[in-house]
Amino acid sequence: MAIIIDGKKISQDVRNEIKEKALHLKEVRGIIPGLAVILVGDDSASEIYVKRKENACREAGFLSKEFRLPADTDEKEIFDIIYKLNRDETIHGILVQLPLPKQINPESVIEAVDPKKDVDGFHPYNLGHLFTGDAFHNSCTPSGILELLDRYGIEIKGKETVIVGRSNIVGKPLAMMLLKRHATITICHTRTKNLSEVTKRAEILIAAAGSPEMIKGNMVRQDAVVIDVGINRLGNGKLAGDVAFSEVSKKASYITPVPGGVGPMTIAMLLMNTLNAALI
């Protein structure tokens, strides 16, 4: 039976450490890390995420500024806010909550953010510099996954690692970050042939497809480390990951649950990026 990786606990540990560092930063240098969150429209899931981010900021002793804009806001209005925040010395991190309403191009909005303040790590400058290792900030969910592996003492170097999913926010940046840590990487997607043959090779298997319980027990190598990034809301309102937990946990050596695995790490790493931004 697999060891269950406790993302909730690790995330709280990280947040406590960040709180201590923030206090120290305030005492020694008079700097309070500040995060601005821009929310456009009334997407209910986004509302919940933004609330959680604000609460996490407050708990860490950060300054938190929130901009709530109606769904019919035009791009120019968002750009004006971002340009002001880029110049605001009390704000170190700027986060535009996605998804944005249809009339707004998310790429242009993300590109308007100063890369030093792009604490989501979505700016092309930061994504591009993932290749050279010089990004100001790495994407939060992939960073959270690395943090979990490290804190459980799971070796990455030389490991046969398979990622299911190639999105710009999870699969691709994660692949680069793991490559930097000397893993051997395979990225799978919807056109991958014989998916289970590929996943079965993985010593570390990371599922980030957004497809409920698609990774079954027979797709997993004995004693693999299985990281489930998926968050899927089922018809009955319950959350499911991309991994069929009950069968896979019998075969894996380590596994993350959903909820309580990767999810809580994303906010912790957002705080970490904001703290680091305050130090730039």
Ligand code: NDP
């Ligand atoms: P996207 O929809 O942007 O990307 C999904 C990727 O998975 C695509 O590359 C797609 O392939 C691939 N894929 C989908 N279905 C299959 C399949 N059956 N077989 C092989 N590959 C497949 O999703 P995200 O990366 O944004 O998110 C993935 C999941 O992670 C979601 O459940 C999301 O909610 C969750 N998530 C969780 C976070 C957290 O904090 N824990 C943060 C971000 C996301 P193709 O490119 O060919 O279409």
